[in-house]
Amino acid sequence: xxxxxxEFIWILMKIGFILTPLILAVAYTTYAERKLxxxxxxxxxxxxxxxxxxxxxxxxxxxxxxxxxxLPSGASKALFMLGPILFIGPSFAAWAVIPxxxxxxxxxxxxGIIFLLAMTSISxxxxxxxxxxxxxxxxxxxxxxxxxxxxxxxxxxxFALVSVLMCANSMNLGVIVSEQSGSILDWYFIPLFPMLVxxxxxxxxxxxxxxxxxxxxxxxxxxxxxVEYAGMAFALFFLAEYANMILVSVLTALLFFGGWLxxxxxxxxxxxxxxxxxxxxxxxxxxxxxxxxxxxLRATFPRYRYDQIMRLGWKxxxxxxxxxxxxxxxxxxxQWWPFNG
Amino acid sequence: xxxxxxEQLLFYGFSGLLIMSxxxxxxxxxxxxxxxxxxxxxxxxxxxxLLLRAEFLAVALVLVxxxxxMVLFLFVVMMLDVNFATKKAGFTKVLPLxxxxxxxxxxxxxxxxxxxxxxxxxxxxxxxxxxxxxxxLGLLLYTDYFYPFEIAAVILLVAMVAAISLTFRGxxxxxxxxxxxxxxxxxxxxxxxxxxxxxxxxxPKA
Numbered sequence: 110x111x112x113x114x115x116e117f118i119w120i121l122m123k124i125g126f127i128l129t130p131l132i133l134a135v136a137y138t139t140y141a142e143r144k145l146x147x148x149x150x151x152x153x154x155x156x157x158x159x160x161x162x163x164x165x166x167x168x169x170x171x172x173x174x175x176x177x178x179x180l181p182s183g184a185s186k187a188l189f190m191l192g193p194i195l196f197i198g199p200s201f202a203a204w205a206v207i208p209x210x211x212x213x214x215x216x217x218x219x220x221g222i223i224f225l226l227a228m229t230s231i232s233x234x235x236x237x238x239x240x241x242x243x244x245x246x247x248x249x250x251x252x253x254x255x256x257x258x259x260x261x262x263x264x265x266x267x268f269a270l271v272s273v274l275m276c277a278n279s280m281n282l283g284v285i286v287s288e289q290s291g292s293i294l295d296w297y298f299i300p301l302f303p304m305l306v307x308x309x310x311x312x313x314x315x316x317x318x319x320x321x322x323x324x325x326x327x328x329x330x331x332x333x334x335x336v337e338y339a340g341m342a343f344a345l346f347f348l349a350e351y352a353n354m355i356l357v358s359v360l361t362a363l364l365f366f367g368g369w370l371x372x373x374x375x376x377x378x379x380x381x382x383x384x385x386x387x388x389x390x391x392x393x394x395x396x397x398x399x400x401x402x403x404x405x406l407r408a409t410f411p412r413y414r415y416d417q418i419m420r421l422g423w424k425x426x427x428x429x430x431x432x433x434x435x436x437x438x439x440x441x442x443x444q445w446w447p448f449n450g
Numbered sequence: 451x452x453x454x455x456x457e458q459l460l461f462y463g464f465s466g467l468l469i470m471s472x473x474x475x476x477x478x479x480x481x482x483x484x485x486x487x488x489x490x491x492x493x494x495x496x497x498x499x500l501l502l503r504a505e506f507l508a509v510a511l512v513l514v515x516x517x518x519x520m521v522l523f524l525f526v527v528m529m530l531d532v533n534f535a536t537k538k539a540g541f542t543k544v545l546p547l548x549x550x551x552x553x554x555x556x557x558x559x560x561x562x563x564x565x566x567x568x569x570x571x572x573x574x575x576x577x578x579x580x581x582x583x584x585x586x587l588g589l590l591l592y593t594d595y596f597y598p599f600e601i602a603a604v605i606l607l608v609a610m611v612a613a614i615s616l617t618f619r620g621x622x623x624x625x626x627x628x629x630x631x632x633x634x635x636x637x638x639x640x641x642x643x644x645x646x647x648x649x650x651x652x653x654p655k656a
Contacts, residue, residue, distance in 0.1 A: 223513055234486075237521070241528055
């Protein structure tokens with residue numbers, strides 16, 4: 110009877126191996142964000158807790174954990190608590206299909222890309238439920254904004270992913286990366302550059318980050334869908350947002366920049382002397398580049414107006430991606446550059 | 451009890467969840483909660499499809515129904531302000547009719563389940579372990595079932611165009627922004643530099 114229990118426990122341990130570094134990474138992404146934006150604005154950022162503020166994330170966690178979770182009057186209690194859980198669950202579950210190195214993946218499934226899209230679409234429910242159950246106008250407006258934004262950009266993102274799977278002939282993320290091996294010129298950011306731009310900007314919109322952070326536009330609707338949340342319930346939203354940011358960065362590295370493949374592949378001498386560097390390093394190196402980009406965007410751009418966001422999604426990205434998919438199909442069928450080798 | 455495999459446990463778990471959430475959809479008093487239980491229904495049936503090795507269909511069910519269709523449902527239901535007390539008032543009056551319809555549906559379903567199609571399904575699905583679900587489905591859709599597939603797509607497109615034309619009320623004369631004009635704006639259009647005569651302080655210094 111208990112023969113499957115072994116496997117079950119083994120899977121749980123693997124989940125732990127992925128989630129523990131992820132949560133630590135989330136904690137230090139918040140620190141990096143505050144520090145980086147601080148320096149960009151000629152401030153120092155947090156520097157009180159620990160040497161140079163290194164322990165600031167832990168102080169934040171302890172502070173949030175000690176706080177009381179306030180239930181607004183007239184709120185639907187079960188749904189109020191379900192909201193943050195439904196938001197963070199999918200953003201962690203999506204990591205199941207992320208390959209960290211050749212074969213180093215929790216669930217090596219054939220429908221990896223669609224699974225990722227499905228997970229992002231489930232996390233919309235977390236936002237809507239949180240906004241509705243809060244029994245507050247601001248929270249509800251924030252939830253509506255966020256949901257419509259996420260749904261709109263999911264389409265553009267999906268089309269960008271379609272172009273990647275057309276090139277790789279597979280929806281398995283591991284296969285997509287190994288199809289890019291050869292040299293840096295085989296990475297998909299060269300033939301699919303317009304799709305990379307669309308994917309990256311849609312990723313920023315999907316994670317509700319600046320300049321698309323309308324759901325929590327504090328000048329209009331206080332803090333959006335999580336305005337009524339305090340303590341750990343708020344911390345879950347916070348955690349999920351940063352986990353999503355890291356996920357989008359890792360995905361960009363995987364889909365367009367060769368994932369765990371070394372950038373020196375195919376170069377005679379350099380390839381040999383950098384063989385000892387593990388693939389996971391390259392993946393995280395590339396991902397942190399894009400993560401830095403996300404923080405940089407926040408420090409640089411003012412917030413978009415709501416109609417501008419919708420226009421960009423529906424009138425610019427979706428037509429562009431639709432046309433590009435047809436063009437790409439033509440390129441692939443006729444084996445034009447860069448698909449002739 | 452010892453013969454219960456992990457797969458069976460999952461099957462009963464998902465089936466139980468499916469039946470329970472389906473009941474809650476019908477019996478729930480709050481329509482928003484009903485929609486959420488319907489979402490749970492779809493997720494549970496996606497789990498069942500996963501057990502049948504139909505991984506693409508399972509994930510597509512979550513993506514399309516849970517991710518797109520039900521979100522719109524939820525939007526609409528949240529906007530409605532339904533008074534539940536008045537909704538319940540006519541319950542006993544329509545109960546006989548509802549029962550008749552329910553029985554008719556049951557009879558229809560029994561008819562369908564007796565059909566040949568359902569008896570040959572399991573052997574066709576779990577024939578081989580290493581079949582790539584996505585490729586198989588893609589090949590079938592774009593070769594054998596090409597016409598039905600494309601016709602279904604066109605029907606959906608027609609429905610979409612019809613829905614848009616129903617809600618479109620013609621061009622109204624309203625103050626809307628011309629985004630192209632906003633984007634192409636130049637410095638000369640917004641900023642005018644005027645030169646003033648220099649004002650001289652005529653009062654003598656003390």
